[in-house]
Every structure is written in structure tokens, then in C-alpha cells.
Amino acid sequence: MITPEDMQFHHRPDSHWQWVETLALTFHIPDTTINGIVYIVARPMLGVCIADVSLHDRITDLWEEQLYIDNQQHLPCPDSFTDFSLPNGLNVRALEPLKGYHVTYKGVDDTQLDLTFRNLHTPFDINDPKMDPKASERTGSGGDWSGHYEATYRITGEIIVRGEKYDVDCVDTGDRSWGPRTEGELKNVVWWHASFGEDLTIHLFTGHDIAKTRSLGPHVSGYVFEDGEIFGIVDSSGIQEYHRATPMGGEIEVTDVRGKKFSVTYSTLNACYWAPYPSNTYVQAFLRANHNGQRGCGTVQIGLSRAYLTRNRDAIRSRY
Template sequence: MIKPQDAEFHFQSDSHWQWVETVALSFHVPGTTVSGIIYVLTRPMLGVCMADVTIHDRITDLWEEQIYIDNQQHLPCPKSLLDFSLPNGLSITATDPTKRYHARYEGIDDTHFDLDFQAIHEPYDLNDPAMDPMAAERHGPAWDTSWSGHYDVTYRIRGQLTVRGKRYEVDCVDTGDRSWGPRPERDNSSVIWWHASFGEALTAHLFVAHDLARTNDFGKLVSGYVLEDGKTYGIKEARGTQEYRKAVPMGGELEIVDVRGKRFQMTYSALNSCYWAPYPSNTYLQSFMRVSCAGQLGYGVQQIGLSRAYLTRNRDAIRARC
């Protein structure tokens, strides 16, 4: 069960030097192809952090062809995750820890935002068997040790965004997360983090394993929930497949079943997509998706987490995708 204090650092004086704590907040501009990610990865035992602000607006192989990138490594680590400001111009305040964040940013090239993230449900703890039906079957963390602690939250997000002088009003529903634990930077396993929201009434969110060099089909379900009318229901079954342009996902179809036995079928296609490398050893295939479910139209983000070791080991198989 997630408590307010879980928004704060969890490391101890004897924690492993690779201990990581993250805050990830996604948002998008309805009616456009514009989506954004705020990602802060701290290594408190080393006293450093990474901060990434990327604004996506198109489908491309190259991260640097997106509309805006500010990725900075080795910034000083915040003393607290509840209220901090970084030298890159990003400030984040947990105004209601685990349930509400206020994010402000003053970047370069007339790019800035002021966004309020308000949770529309209780944080979802993927390691709690009382909440997640897959947790009881696991021996150890859900993905690797970096998810020794992890929760997901779907937010109502409101505020203003200006990208290279163009102003947008943000009013959307999107999902973010928070993780902590030792995180190595070599040969991490691969996973898909996927969600889609159909307004405040319905969100589907899941993690699945995926070996994209060998198959288009999703692998074993790791975790997930359906958020319907303010209540979360763990996902117990998930099947999906998707099409690729090399390693970049273009769209697919998904079927999930929650603990009530309620079944949801969805199809989706990418509005923007590219490689994204918030920290150097790991690449994410980041895509903003338009999703259809039972006549409803929704939007959400997919991230395929892949180590560079996986990508180079399987380079020929991946490059064969055209």
C-alpha cells in the first residue's frame, strides 16, 4: 500500500551505490500531436541526478528531430523529492504527496510550462498483492531491482505550455509513475509500459514483457490496472500485438481482462514516436498513441524499455523490420 511518505526518498545510508529514485510525469495537448515527458532520475548515493524535458510532435527515428529536448546529466541531486528546483529550470512540488504535483519549467528558445497534476484515484502499488493480482505470483520485484518500489498514478493535468513561442492550453488525463531501488546500467530486461485514457471515467494501464527482436506479440503480463469511475481493478490477463517501423511502434491491438472479469478490446496508432534515451545506457521507444475502445477515443503513451546491450545484440533482426 502506498502512503504519502512514499513520495519522498527511500534510500538509507547503507543503500547500494546504484540506488535510483525517479519521478515521471506525462502530459499531452488534446487535438494535436504534441505530448511531453518530465523525467527526473536521481542517484542519491552519488549525489547526482538526471533531468529530461522532451516535447514530442512527430513520428521519427531520431530523438533530436522532436520539437524540443532538454536532457541534462549529472545535475546536483535534490535533498528532497517533495519540493525541489534544478539548475535546468525545472521545479517540482508535491503539493499533496503521491497525489498531486505542481511542475514548472523555464527552458530555452521561449519554452516553458506551468502544470498541475491532480490524481484521480489512489496510487496503484504493483508490488501489493491486495491491489495487483500478479504481485502474489512474483518472487522479487516486478521488473528488476529498480522496481523494488513502484507506483503508478493517473492524473488530470491542467496548465499552460509554450514550445518555441507557441502557446498551448493543457487539459488532459495522462499517467505518471514513481520508482525506487538499485538500478544497474547494463543489460536491463525489456518491458512495455502502456496506458490510454478515455477522459476521467476510464483508463487502462499495463506493463508487459516484450522481445521485439523476435516477435510482434506482447509477452508475459507484469502488472496493470483498469481505472473506471474512480476505482482501480487489477488486470489479470493481457494479449496484444503491434506493428513496427524497425523498432519504432506504429500501432497495434490489445485485449485485457481485469479482476472483475470485464474485458476491454482496443486498437491504437502512433501520433508521434521516436527513440528516447533519458539516461545513456537505456533506450525507450516512446510513442504517443490514439486509442479506440468500444466506440470511445482515447490517448496515451507507450514506452518500450530496452537496454543498448539488447539493441546491439539484436541489431540485425531489428534492422530487418521495414
């Protein structure tokens, strides 16, 4: 169960030097191909943090061809993870406990953010068996998510990109994690979600060996947020189409604890390699999704280490 204290740092004086705390807040501009992320990777034992503010609007192999990128790798770690400002112009303030965040940012080239993220539900704790039916199976093998939760938000506000203003009013999903994490070879994982307004969001964590198959799996975690309630996912399957390692679309099916099945097809609106820290890349795509005639939007991120990609470079290039 996630408590208000989990919005704050979790490290102790004797924590491993590779202890990490992350915050990921995603958003999109309705009726456009633009989505964005504010991502913080803090290493309090080292006194540094990474801050990434990215806005994507097209399908490309190159990160720098996207709309706006501000990725700074060595900023001072803040003293608090609930109310802080960074030298890159980013300010993050938690609303009342577990209710969301207010984010402002003033970057370069007349680019600014002013966004409020309001939780639509109690954060989903992937390590709580009462929420996640697969949590008990992962006990003792939590990997890189020794502490981890997701939250689906209603996001409102505005962004200005190189002088052009956009209003933001959308539903999207972010996450929060903490624990020791190397900068070496992390496990392959797909972080996927699609929202169809405030009444339905499907979120999925699954494995994926992209060099060998287009099929997703094995299932790791996830939830269905429907009509104000959360239902853990017990099983999932899916298949994706690719251009090299970039996801271009696909279909998934999930089954929740009620035995209710949801099938979603999706296609890519924008995509690129995204590298919040250099040893690993998260090939991300902004999705247009369809569920029983309902149109929605979402995100897929495929976490792949550089070691895995180089080891399997010929297989990936020849398969897709």
C-alpha cells in the same frame, strides 16, 4: 500500499551506490500530435540526478528532430524529492500527500511549463497483492521496480514552446519508482496506457521480445481505472506493428479481476527513440486509441537496452 512517505526519498546511509529514485510525469495537448514528459532519475548515493524535459510532435528515428529536448545528465541531486528546484529551470512541488504535483519549468528558446497534476485515484502499488493480482508472483523478483507505483492524473495548465502558447487539459498517467538499478542491461518491458477521459484509463506493463515477435507478453502488471475505481489486471495480450523498433500501432486486450475484458486498438501520432539515460533506450510513441467507439490518447514506451538492440540489430531490421 503506497503511503505519503513514498513521495519522498527511500535510501538509507547503507543503500547501494546504484540506488535510484525516479519520477515520470507525462502529458499531452489535446487535438494535436504533441505530448511531453518530465522525467527525473535521481541517484542520491552519488549526489547526482538526470532531468529530462521532452516535447514530441512527429514520427522520426531521431530524438533531436522532435519539438523540444532538454536532457541534462549530471545535475546535483536535490535534498528533497517532494519540493525541489534544479539548475535546468525545473521546479517540482508535491501537492498535499498523494494528491499530485505542481511543475514549472523555464528552459531555452522561450519554452516554459506550468502544469498541475492531480491524482484521480489512490496510487497503484504493483507490489501490493490487494491491488495487483500478479504481485505475489513477483515477490523476490521485482527486478528494477523494487518500489513502483502508477498514478493517473488530470493535468491542467499551459506550456509555451518557442513563444507559442498551448493550453493543457488532459488525462494522462505517470509513475514513481525506487530501488537499486544498474545502468547495464535491464529487462525488456512495455509500459502502455490509454485514457478515455476521467472515466476510463487502462494501464499495462508487459514483457516483449521485439527481435523475435510482434506479440506482447508475458503479462507483468496493470490496472483498469473505471468510474472512480481501480481493478487490477490478471491477464493481457496484444500485438504491435513496427517501423524497425518504433511502434506504429497495434491492439491489446486485458482482463481485470472482475473478469471484465477491454479491447483497444491504437495508432501512432508521434514516435522516436528516447534515452533518459544512455545505456538504455525507451522507444516511445504517443497514441490515438479506440475502445468501443470511444476515442482516447495514451503512450507506449518500449524499454530496450543498448546491448539488446545491438545484439539483435539484424533481426530487428529484417523483421520490420
